Amino acid sequence: MSFNVLASTLGTMAPAEGFPPTPEIFWQPLFSVAGVSITRAMVVAAISVVGIAWWLVATTQRAAVVPSKGQFFTEGVYGFVRNGIAKDMIGSKDFLRFVPLLFSLFIFILVNNLFGIVPFIQMPTMSRIGFPIALVLVVYVVYHGIGIKKHGLAGYFKFLVPGGLPGWIVPFIFVLEFITFFITRPLTLALRLFGNMFAGHMLLVVFIVGGWELFLADSFFLKLAALPAWVLAFAFTLFEGLVQFLQAYVFTLLAASYIGGALADEH
Amino acid sequence: MQLNAILPALMPGQEEPSATLPILPYLPELVFGLIAFAIIYWVVQSKVVPNLEKAYAERTEAIQGGIHKAEEAQAQAQAALEQYQAQLTEARAEASRIREDAKAQGAQIIAEMREQAASEAARLTDIAHKQIEAERQQAIVSLRSDVGRMSTDLASRIVGESLHEETRQKGIVERFLAELESGDVVREKVGSKGEDA
Numbered sequence: 054m055s056f057n058v059l060a061s062t063l064g065t066m067a068p069a070e071g072f073p074p075t076p077e078i079f080w081q082p083l084f085s086v087a088g089v090s091i092t093r094a095m096v097v098a099a100i101s102v103v104g105i106a107w108w109l110v111a112t113t114q115r116a117a118v119v120p121s122k123g124q125f126f127t128e129g130v131y132g133f134v135r136n137g138i139a140k141d142m143i144g145s146k147d148f149l150r151f152v153p154l155l156f157s158l159f160i161f162i163l164v165n166n167l168f169g170i171v172p173f174i175q176m177p178t179m180s181r182i183g184f185p186i187a188l189v190l191v192v193y194v195v196y197h198g199i200g201i202k203k204h205g206l207a208g209y210f211k212f213l214v215p216g217g218l219p220g221w222i223v224p225f226i227f228v229l230e231f232i233t234f235f236i237t238r239p240l241t242l243a244l245r246l247f248g249n250m251f252a253g254h255m256l257l258v259v260f261i262v263g264g265w266e267l268f269l270a271d272s273f274f275l276k277l278a279a280l281p282a283w284v285l286a287f288a289f290t291l292f293e294g295l296v297q298f299l300q301a302y303v304f305t306l307l308a309a310s311y312i313g314g315a316l317a318d319e320h
Numbered sequence: 321m322q323l324n325a326i327l328p329a330l331m332p333g334q335e336e337p338s339a340t341l342p343i344l345p346y347l348p349e350l351v352f353g354l355i356a357f358a359i360i361y362w363v364v365q366s367k368v369v370p371n372l373e374k375a376y377a378e379r380t381e382a383i384q385g386g387i388h389k390a391e392e393a394q395a396q397a398q399a400a401l402e403q404y405q406a407q408l409t410e411a412r413a414e415a416s417r418i419r420e421d422a423k424a425q426g427a428q429i430i431a432e433m434r435e436q437a438a439s440e441a442a443r444l445t446d447i448a449h450k451q452i453e454a455e456r457q458q459a460i461v462s463l464r465s466d467v468g469r470m471s472t473d474l475a476s477r478i479v480g481e482s483l484h485e486e487t488r489q490k491g492i493v494e495r496f497l498a499e500l501e502s503g504d505v506v507r508e509k510v511g512s513k514g515e516d517a
Binding site for chain 2: 075076077079080082089090091092094095098099101102105106109110113114116117118120124127128131149152153154156157158160161178180181182183184186187188190191251
């Protein structure tokens with residue numbers, strides 16, 4: 054069964070330090086190039102880039118009016134991001150130029166998240182915070198960039214405060230909005246994705262490796278207890294799949310919402 | 321593969337802060353993430369989205385074109401239907417007109433026939449009249465000679481001798497009769513007799 058394979062691979066990889074797993078299980082340098090350690094997450098990300106690029110180009114190279122199966126699938130995902138996220142959050146006037154960015158974000162995060170439960174890969178890239186930060190950096194630059202471009206630098210800061218407020222409250226609101234726009238939003242965007250992937254992976258490791266530890270125990274009853282642990286690990290793997298999809302969706306949705314907010318005429 | 325066991329041996333002395341503090345980014349990963357995303361973005365932006373948007377537009381156009389074509393076909397069908405109906409109405413009108421014509425013509429023919437028959441009858445009557453007239457004339461002529469002869473016979477018997485020779489010589493009877501016909505003395509009497517006849 055799949056989770057037995059899962060368990061054995063993870064089990065053999067389980068840190069020699071044993072159980073319970075520590076955050077150090079996420080730090081997996083595989084080899085080193087010019088003194089820089091290449092981590093497992095980087096390799097997974099590289100695989101995802103090659104895989105996504107190959108799949109997308111292969112299915113859309115000869116995009117036809119009557120789609121092939123592959124094109125139909127890709128169009129389904131594309132349409133989901135295009136119409137379900139970008140159009141809804143940004144509005145039908147400007148959304149089209151942000152579709153490539155949002156689609157890239159969604160598909161890159163989704164595939165890398167799902168790698169967390171793909172046998173033998175089993176590493177959610179986004180559980181290494183460097184990757185969420187990189188993506189948030191892109192979103193951060195884009196939504197502030199277009200906001201400043203639309204409203205002008207001074208206008209953008211003025212735009213942070215909604216109109217029609219009594220004068221004395223404006224400075225407080227400005228500080229709050231400034232913190233929201235420049236600190237809270239990117240921080241939560243990155244930490245949400247990172248935290249979900251980190252915790253989810255940790256949870257799976259606990260159940261799978263924990264089961265393995267139980268299985269290796271001397272007592273027969275403890276060995277028996279490994280079974281429910283693995284059943285739960287299987288259930289959590291399915292659950293984790295849902296979370297991974299949701300996180301990709303939420304990240305893209307919020308990015309679109311920030312872009313739409315920066316493009317809005319009024320706060 | 322006891323990776324984690326091997327790795328510390330592989331890279332001894334290397335302390336990575338993000339290993340124990342996962343909230344700290346490992347800079348190579350951050351940079352690598354940016355590059356990876358840049359590649360994905362480039363592929364999506366330059367190859368995937370244009371093709372898909374083109375397919376979208378073409379599909380929309382195809383659907384709209386199909387609808388347009390269907391509408392056109394429907395309009396044509398409607399026009400054809402109207403034309404047929406118009407033709408049908410026309411044909412019906414023509415048929416009824418022809419029927420009317422035929423009825424009128426029939427009536428006319430009957431009238432003509434009636435007229436013809438009447439004239440034929442008149443002609444026949446006329447002929448009959450003429451024939452009767454001729455016969456009457458003939459009868460008059462023969463009567464005249466008979467009356468002449470008989471009256472002469474009668475006169476001869478009264479006189480006692482034959483007056484035939486004399487009357488023939490003198491043409492008395494003829495003259496009398498001619499006088500009767502053309503003269504004015506006894507004409508009324510004879511005329512009334514004649515009309516009676």
